[in-house]
Amino acid sequence: MxxxxxxxxxxxxxxxxxxxxxxxxxxxxxxAPPGIVPYMTNCSTCHQTKGEGSTNLAPKLSNRIGKIASFDEGRRYMLSVVFNGMAGRIVVDGMPFLGVMTPLGHLKDEDISGALNYILSLQNMPQIKPFTPAEVKAARSLPKKSAPQMTIERQKLIAAHGSF
Ligand code: HEC
Incomplete structure (x- = not known):
């Protein structure tokens, strides 16, 4: 009792x-910001939990990369980085950076859009149009690109829209 x-x-x-x-x-x-789960699962090991990046491992994404998500070529660039990966020397915040990102095209459309939307939530810029799974699906069928092609694409983007 x-x-x-x-x-x-x-x-x-x-x-x-x-x-x-x-x-x-x-x-x-x-x-919780949208896409936090797919970002934490697939991107944060390298780009860190708040997109702050890590010296010699992965560049910073927060308050930087969202700038290019406001125009179409920039959005296509972000998606092609996920599908093709990236390697080679890039300049981030005026500092040279050399790293390797493996392609992550095996992820589901909604996980890729989610992870990219989490990155957008880390910007100081309000109201950037969120990525949709349909936008990811369309990018999935584009021809694959090599690491040097990705570096050239990045340089073209900077030449047309300024550094990010
Ligand atoms: C294995 C570590 C690693 C993982 C995991 C990773 N990245 Fe990356 N990411 C990198 C590196 C390294 C670069 C820069 C490559 C270079 O130096 O050329 C990069 C570059 C990028 C860029 C372009 C940055 C710029 O300034 O042009 C974007 C966007 C990006 N990653 C998004 C993601 C997303 C989204 C995920 C998860 C779905 C992810 N990354 C997962 C290492 C990683």
Whole structure:
């Protein structure tokens, strides 16, 4: 009997605590930026959790790369980096950077759009049009590009729209 009462009290405490914490949990989930899960799973090891990048591993993406997502060639460039990967010397924030990104075309359309949308959420620029799975699907069927082609594409983008 004593045990029963004790268990009842304990279980009330347990469920009471869970109920009390529920709003906090929901708030965390609802406030989570879109695409955080596919980004954390597939990109953050190299580009880090807030897109801050890592010296000698992967360039910074936050407050930088979203600038090119506001025009079509830039969006196509972001998608082709994911499908083709990238390697070679690039300049980021005025500093030379040399690294290798493996192609990630095996990911699902919605995971790629999600990861890119997470990167957009790291910008100081409001209202950049989010990527859609349909946009990713269309880019998937484009011809594959080599690492040197990707570097040339990046240089063309900078020549036309300024550095990012
Ligand atoms: C294995 C590490 C690694 C992973 C995982 C990775 N990247 Fe990269 N990423 C890089 C490196 C390194 C570069 C720069 C390549 C170079 O130096 O030429 C890069 C470049 C980029 C660029 C172009 C940056 C620029 O300045 O032009 C984008 C966009 C990008 N990555 C997005 C992603 C996304 C989205 C994911 C996840 C779906 C991802 N990356 C996963 C290492 C990685």
């Amino acid at each position: 004593i045990n029963f009462t004790r268990n009842t009290v304990l279980s009330k405490l347990f469920f009471g605590t869970i109920l009390a914490l529920m709003p906090l949990f929901l708030e965390g989930v609802l406030a």
